[in-house]
Structure formats: structure tokens, C-alpha cells
Amino acid sequence: MPLDLGAKGSCHIGGNVATNAGGLRLLRYGSLRGTVLGLEVVLADGSALDCLTSLRKDNTGYDLKQLFIGSEGTLGVITAVSILCPQKPKAVNVAFLGCQSFAKVLETFTTCRAMLGEILSAYEFMDEKCMELVETHLKLSSPVADSPFYVLIETSGSNSTHDEEKLNNFLERAMASGLVTDGTVATDTKKIKVLWSLRERITEALTHDGYVYKYDISLPVGKLYDLVTDMRARLGRSAKNVVGYGHLGDGNLHLNITAESYSHSLLDAIEPFVYEWTARCSGSISAEHGLGFKKRHFIQYSKPHEAVLLMQQFKAMLDPKGILNPYKTLPSSPERRMC
């Protein structure tokens, strides 16, 4: 599968496509918009729309299936998916590294893109707060010395000798130039799983830390961590923890804020600040989680008014009675408000 997510144990493929999940390996295999070849969708009137082809190329008319990918079930219900699967890699390696600053995390990414090239399949980062949380709440232990930032790099390739040589060359360069101060490498499945769990179980650790305010933001990669720093300074002691982690290779930050319990005043300190900050950097207020019910009224921070109007026209055309996943994704249309 060209898609892998922390939620792989519970999610369904129809839901993945409906939310346009990006996940851990978008960096390598690209978005579902490129890898979904066909869909079958049940429309609001109960009819089935058959766009279920398995061809890699088809330019006959408009690509209707794209409208349903990422529409969160508001335009139709996805009932079958045809997806392009890459060759299963013969060799997988994971490196878990410590970096002394976010600038070094970025420079490590540039170096590793150049040196690992086509075998790079994930570049994830987490800050020291995330590590503290997985250590405290899940009793996991860090395999490298305490660092302000951690990076998980995965390679997937067809030749283990070549892949290990590329990875070793990169690690030598990264250590020698001081980009990375400590690190460990795994080539066997069990150790790979242990390293991935440090990154994948952050969400779970957060749920043990109290009430969680979750933000899933796309930003130009250079500014990615500034939002965490600014938010931490802004909230001070009113938050328990402000943590940042995510798919750095895709410019996708998961910003999470915990508190002992839900507080309206803390929410007011976070929003709309977080959305305004993101909009100033031309980022997206929802990189991969969608807008759902809670964020639909903030769409204007990432999309111009004309685009939202056009989306509402599509919704009205495909679901005139508003029966498909109602009150989600889009703000209510002006017409409906008037009723």
C-alpha cells in the first residue's frame, strides 16, 4: 500500500480516501490523488457512480473521482477503491537521530534528500517534549542521548547493500559535520518497529497527558517549528505542554497543546491565533485531517472566498438536501442560512 498511518490498526480504506489521509510515506509515494486509480461512489440520490478503473492513464472527460477524495463523505460515500501499489521494498532501514536545533533538523533533511535520493521513504521529526511524554506515559525509552529534537529517517529500496551504503555515507557526513549528535540504525523488523513506535505513539501518549488541543498544519518547512515556539511563549503556564512533531518532509506539523482539563479561555488564547499565524505564512490549517465539524468555519484562513463559494455550489449540486455527512467540511452556504 502506498499509504501508511498511525491509525492503520483501526481505519478503513474508504475513510482514508474520503479524508485524503497523507500519512508517513507521502514523501516517497505521493498523495492519494495520484495513487487512487478508480472509485465507486454512492451519491446522495442513492445511485452508484462507477469510476472504478484500474488504468494508470485515462483522459476521457473530467476526473470526477477527485472530487470525492478528501471531501469527507459530504459529496458521496466511497464504496470501492482501486489503488496503485508500489513494489514491496526488499530492504528497509530506519535511523533515529538526535539534533541540537531545528535548523540542524532542516539541514539534515536537505543533506539526506541529496544523499539518500530515491530510497528516502520517511523523514519524521519530534521535539524533546514529545519524547518526555512517550517516556512518562508509555514507559518507552529513548535510544539516543537527550536532544532538543529527534529525527526518524526511513529508507526503502530494492538492494540492501546499496541502501546500507547510501545510509552509512549519509550518517558519516551528518555526524562529522555536527548536524547530528547521536543516532542509532535498525535493519531488522523488530528494532525498526521499536524506533517507529517512538514516533507513532505520540498521539497515544498525549491522551494520557490531559485534554488535548490538536492542530494539523502545513507550513513552508523553514517556518514549521516557529509556530510551536511562538505558541509556547504565548500560552506560558496556562498550557501543560505544547509539543510539535510530524511529517517534516511534507511540511506537515502536528501541533498539540495539553491542559489538565478543557478550558474555554485557553481555547481563546489558541484560536484564532494559530489560524492567523498559519494564514500569514500561506499555510494550511488542515494538512491531512480535514475540516470536519470543528474547523469548517475557519476555512477562509486557507481558501479564498470565491473558492469556498464554488465548493458550496458543488455541494448543493451533488447533495441538494444536505443529507451526506451534514454540518461538516464547509460553512453553511448563505442560501441555507437564509432559510
Add this chain to the structure above:
Amino acid sequence: MPLDLGAKGSCHIGGNVATNAGGLRLLRYGSLRGTVLGLEVVLADGSALDCLTSLRKDNTGYDLKQLFIGSEGTLGVITAVSILCPQKPKAVNVAFLGCQSFAKVLETFTTCRAMLGEILSAYEFMDEKCMELVETHLKLSSPVADSPFYVLIETSGSNSTHDEEKLNNFLERAMASGLVTDGTVATDTKKIKVLWSLRERITEALTHDGYVYKYDISLPVGKLYDLVTDMRARLGRSAKNVVGYGHLGDGNLHLNITAESYSHSLLDAIEPFVYEWTARCSGSISAEHGLGFKKRHFIQYSKPHEAVLLMQQFKAMLDPKGILNPYKTLPSSPERRMC
């Protein structure tokens, strides 16, 4: 650029996106639906729709830009594009090989996908008729012994030593097992260009052969060449040449038929036979060239009636006066026919 085409000398990027061109390296870099990050589009009412982001991930509302990709300018005019570019490969190799049957072309593809893995960037094929045409009309010469089929394989990677080793291992296997009977490899830019020109200049050679009936078909890869064989048998001497070539790695056949001059009876022998044949195999009657003016009334061979109706609704919504690239892509809508 994640896109390369025979037409690269004359085409424009807005046109590429509007036609959703696939080209020579779709196999490696995927379709424009995954690599186009943002678009600016001028709509039928003269307003500009700004979907011009450069984020890799953005799930805020519906992905409007997808509707314009591949719509052949019938829904809006693309005026700016943001596109995700891969790392420029440090090493490029091309192998040009002769195969004794189409079955061996297919088996060579399977072997090469497994052994070249992530560095495979093109797998093109052409039949002996194509080679005769480029030899006759363009005075190019084949670098390998006469064969019923020829294959062009390209690798693009980040490490020339590793890439050459992978390619050599593959070639040894392919020669030893009789999949390939003759071949040549190029690593320097000049020779690479010479090998690519054999494949890229087929279209040009065809124009010197007479009137050309052109078909651009997607098929399950195993059946790809049967259409050429069946067409050749069907047309017999009424056609001058029936040739097949294309992007085998993507299941994309360019079927071309030449004759001394245009003849209505020859066209009747070809169509709708070619479309019916394709539909029986669940193929696409336009893999990458679009439907344009000539093929729009054949859309039903690749798309169900309900899908075409929905496309016509989109067209009516976005271009109610029908002023954008009129009479293209879709059959006239029933409503308009009644007027």
C-alpha cells in the same frame, strides 16, 4: 520537472496541465494529479480563482484544482501552476534492447521492475514497423540487431555506481534467460539522446508516411499489443502501416495507422472497432491526449452514462454560456441539443 514529453520543444506548462499529459516518466514520478500543488485559473465569468498554493498537503475543503487538470480548457483557463519537482538525478542510464516477442517485452518489464526498483524511470516499447519508419524517413539507424520488438529502459538515480550495478545485473539476467537477444547501454548524455530519439521521433516519422490515424489507448498491459495485431489483420492491405509503440510501463499504447491519403472507408474500418475493442478490455480510448473535438462523442466507450451526465452538469455550472473551448471534450448536453 516531473514531466517529460516528446512535445517538450513546443508545449506550454498550462497546456500540459489542462490536457493532463502523462509523458515519458509517469512511471516514476506519477501523474500531474499528484505533482501539481496549486493552480490559478480564470473562470468563464472572467474572475480568477486562486488555488495557487505550494504546500504538499492541504485538506481544507474540496480540491477544486483537480477539476481543471485534464479538462482541456473547457472549465477555465490555467494561468499559473505550482508543481512539485523531484531531485534532479545525478546518474541517468539508458538501455535499448531487442526482444523476440511481445510476451518477452512483458516478462522483461516484470524482471526490470523487480531488479531496478526505485531507479526505473521509463519503460518504452516500439515494434519493428516503428523502427522501419524512423530508418526510412529520418535516416536513423538501429543500434541493435533487427528484432520484432524494441524496448527502451531508463534509470535515474542518486548514485552512479549503484545504478550501473543494478542495470548490469538486470541485463545479465535478461540476456542469460533469453528475454533480450541484443542490446546497448548509454551513460553519456549524447548517446542517451541518440537512443531516446529512436523512440521520441516515431511521431515525426509517421507524418512522412502519409495520412495518419492516431489512437492513444490505455489497456491492461498484457493485452496491449493484441489490439495492434487485430487491427493489422482487420485492415490488411487497405492500410499502409499499422504500428504500435508507447509507454508500456503505464499500459499506454500509441496505435497509429498510415495510408497514402485520408479515406472515409478506412476510417469506418477502424472506428468504432478500435473503441469497441478497448471498451471490451475496460481500457480508455484516450490515455493522455484527451478527447478534444474528434473523440468527444465516443466518451461512452470509457465512461458510464451517469458520469457523463455529471460532467455535463459541471460544465453547465462553470461555463453556462459554453464559451470556454467550445465543442470539446464532452458531447453536447441534452439540454443544449433541445435549444
